[in-house]
Structure formats: C-alpha cells, structure tokens
Amino acid sequence: MNTYVNPEPARPTGRGLSPEQEAVESALVEKVVASFDACGNPRLKEVMGSLTRHLHSFIREVRLTEAEWGAAIAFLTEAGDITDGARQEFILLSDVLGASMQTINVNNEAYQDATEATVFGPFFVDDAPHVELGxxxxxxxxxxxxWVEGMVTRTDGTPLAGARIEVWEADEDGLYDVQYDAAKRSARGHLFTDENGGYRFWGITPTPYPIPDDGPVGRLLGAVGRSPLRAAHLHFMVTHDDARTLVTHIFPEGDPIGWHDSVFGVKQSLIKEFARQPPGTPTPDGRAVDGPWSTVRFHIVLAPKSA
Incomplete structure (x- = not known):
C-alpha cells in the first residue's frame, strides 16, 4: 500500500475558523513554546520556539488530517530503518526538499569572488585514499x-599551498563505490596543492545518475511527479588552515539534466566546460588513453575563515 497517498479527502484550506477554534489552536502553540522557557541554552530555546511556531503554522494552514500526520510518521520511520553506514535517507530527504541547499546558502555567505558552495551529498567517506598530484x-x-586541474587561492589571488582537496564521484553506471560495497574505495581520493597552489589529477567524466530511489524518498518523488536524476557532477571539499572550508561540485556545460537537478545543487558559476578530446589526443602528462577523454580546469577561491 502506498502510504504517501492521502487516505482521506482533502480539507479545504483558507476556511474561516470560529473564534473558539482559533483560540484553542493558538493557545496550544503558546503553551508548547512556553514549555522551553526553562531551557538554559539561548540558541536551543530560540530554535525550538521557532520550529514549534512554524510547524504548528503549517499544520493549521493546510488543515492536516490525522491520517496524513500518521503517514508522515510512517515515512520518517521508514527513512530511519533504511539508513545505515553507507546510506543516509534523511540527507536525501533534506536534499530533495532544498533544505540542504538553503542551509548551505545561509552558512556560506557570498564573499567577493570566493567559489560558491553546494550540497555535500550522502556519499562522502573520510578515509579516501591519498593520491599524488597527477x-x-x-x-x-x-x-x-x-583530466582535472586548477589552482587554489585566497580571494586576493595568493596561492594556497598544502590545501587538502577531497574529490569523489559516481562511476559511468551512476553508482558510488559504497553502493557496491561499504568497504570499497574507488572514484574518490584526496590530494594536496603544490607550493604554487596548483593541483591536478585523473578522474572520470561525470554523467547524470539517479539518487537512490528505492526507498521512501524515491517514492515521494514519484508521488509528486519529480525525477530522481542528479545533474552530472564532480564533488570537491577543500580545506586549509587559513580559509573557510568549501564543499562544492562542478557541473559539465550542456548537461541535459542541468537545472532540473533533483537536489537543487546547480549554480551558474559551477558549470564548467569539460572539453572532449578525440582518441589519440596527447594528454597533459603523457598518459596513453585508449579512446576519448575530457579535460576541465577549475580555479578554486577560498574565503577567509572570518567571512
């Protein structure tokens, strides 16, 4: 049974409430908000109070039915059941609702020409193998x-030597290594910029792929008529002691998914030309490639930690 289809007729929204009903509902909101008054953490108190007001406002605005609330609880329960060390269904839910992207926007304010941030995604692991430059x-x-190359600099153009760059991506079948085997490590690695802030490595030309859609989030997308496809992309996380950590992607120019990315992660500044090279074209490092390959340059600008 599809638990995401409302089993009850929709109630009309915008319906006028009697003064008595309005008073009952408003009083409950204030009672719940007041229950946090003894909280000794001012930030937690602020967050819980605001969350309560927004949640109750949503329930009252759409006149949520008990069956719909029950379906929501079942959905969240299933999301918890399917989450494990290799799959985070709650991150997927946050992503497809745009909550991840909005949180990133709030916490990575624009600063001069610093590279824009985008979603982290559910498939990062912290033990990616080290690779040498190239x-x-x-x-x-x-x-x-x-072939991926570029520089990491401050916003004033000063190169950042020793910046750590984590990179990860899906293979041509649209799967990350951990989706095959939680212990597998491929199409990911970390490297460090040279004394001139430069970096370079071989990866895989990104291709579009669906987010895992065999669970509750996938069924939700199907129920609302949305595609699970992500725009083709290559993940980066760049850290340096003197700069704000950057989590971002780059997206190939001309990708047919593009702005229809299921997690709203595409930004114009992150769309790059992945120049296709015909078979036999000499590579930058002399590597012999059997067939076509591509090359992209991505200049990364890190904001200061204080930004």
Whole structure:
C-alpha cells in the first residue's frame, strides 16, 4: 500500500475558523513554546520556539488530517530503518526538499569572488585514499578518463599551498563505490596543492545518475511527479588552515539534466566546460588513453575563515 497517498479527502484550506477554534489552536502553540522557557541554552530555546511556531503554522494552514500526520510518521520511520553506514535517507530527504541547499546558502555567505558552495551529498567517506598530484582517483571505476586541474587561492589571488582537496564521484553506471560495497574505495581520493597552489589529477567524466530511489524518498518523488536524476557532477571539499572550508561540485556545460537537478545543487558559476578530446589526443602528462577523454580546469577561491 502506498502510504504517501492521502487516505482521506482533502480539507479545504483558507476556511474561516470560529473564534473558539482559533483560540484553542493558538493557545496550544503558546503553551508548547512556553514549555522551553526553562531551557538554559539561548540558541536551543530560540530554535525550538521557532520550529514549534512554524510547524504548528503549517499544520493549521493546510488543515492536516490525522491520517496524513500518521503517514508522515510512517515515512520518517521508514527513512530511519533504511539508513545505515553507507546510506543516509534523511540527507536525501533534506536534499530533495532544498533544505540542504538553503542551509548551505545561509552558512556560506557570498564573499567577493570566493567559489560558491553546494550540497555535500550522502556519499562522502573520510578515509579516501591519498593520491599524488597527477594521480588517478578512479582506482578501476568504469568511466571515460577526465583530466582535472586548477589552482587554489585566497580571494586576493595568493596561492594556497598544502590545501587538502577531497574529490569523489559516481562511476559511468551512476553508482558510488559504497553502493557496491561499504568497504570499497574507488572514484574518490584526496590530494594536496603544490607550493604554487596548483593541483591536478585523473578522474572520470561525470554523467547524470539517479539518487537512490528505492526507498521512501524515491517514492515521494514519484508521488509528486519529480525525477530522481542528479545533474552530472564532480564533488570537491577543500580545506586549509587559513580559509573557510568549501564543499562544492562542478557541473559539465550542456548537461541535459542541468537545472532540473533533483537536489537543487546547480549554480551558474559551477558549470564548467569539460572539453572532449578525440582518441589519440596527447594528454597533459603523457598518459596513453585508449579512446576519448575530457579535460576541465577549475580555479578554486577560498574565503577567509572570518567571512
């Protein structure tokens, strides 16, 4: 049974309430908000009070039925049941509702020409193998080879030597390594910029793929007529002691998914040309590539920690 289809007829919204009903509902909101008055953490008190007001406002605005609330609880329960060390269904839910992207916008305010941030995604792991500059992060993952290069600088153009760059991506079949095996490591790695802030590595030309849609989030997307497809992308996380941590992607120009990205992660500044190279084209490092390959340049600008 599809628990995401409302089993009761929709109630009309915007319906005028009697003064008595309005008083009952308003009084409950104030009672719940007041229950946090003894909270010794001012920020927690602020967040819980605001959350309560917004949640109750939503319930009252759409005149939520008890069956709909029950379906929501069942949905969240199933999301918890399917979450494990390799899959985070709540991150997927946050992503497809745009909550992840909005939180990123709030916490990464624009600063001069610093590179824009975007969603983290559910498939980062913190034990990606180290690769030397010019190395290959594919580690056997299938896909068209892609040469990625660029620089990491401050907003004043000063190169940042020793910046740590974490990179990860799906293979040509649209799957991350951990979706095959939680212990597998491929199409991901970390490297460090050289003394001039430069970096370079071989990866895989990104291709579109669906987010995991065999669980409650996937069924929700289907119920509302949305595609689970993500725009093709390559993940970056860049850290340096003297700069604000950046989590971002780059997206190939001309991707047919593009602005229809299921998690709203695409930003114009992050769309880059992945220049296709025909078979036999010499590579930057002399590597022999059997077939076509691509190349992209991504200049990364980090905001100061105080920004």
């Amino acid at each position: 190395g290959d992060i594919a580690f056997g993952a299938p896909g068209e080879p892609c």
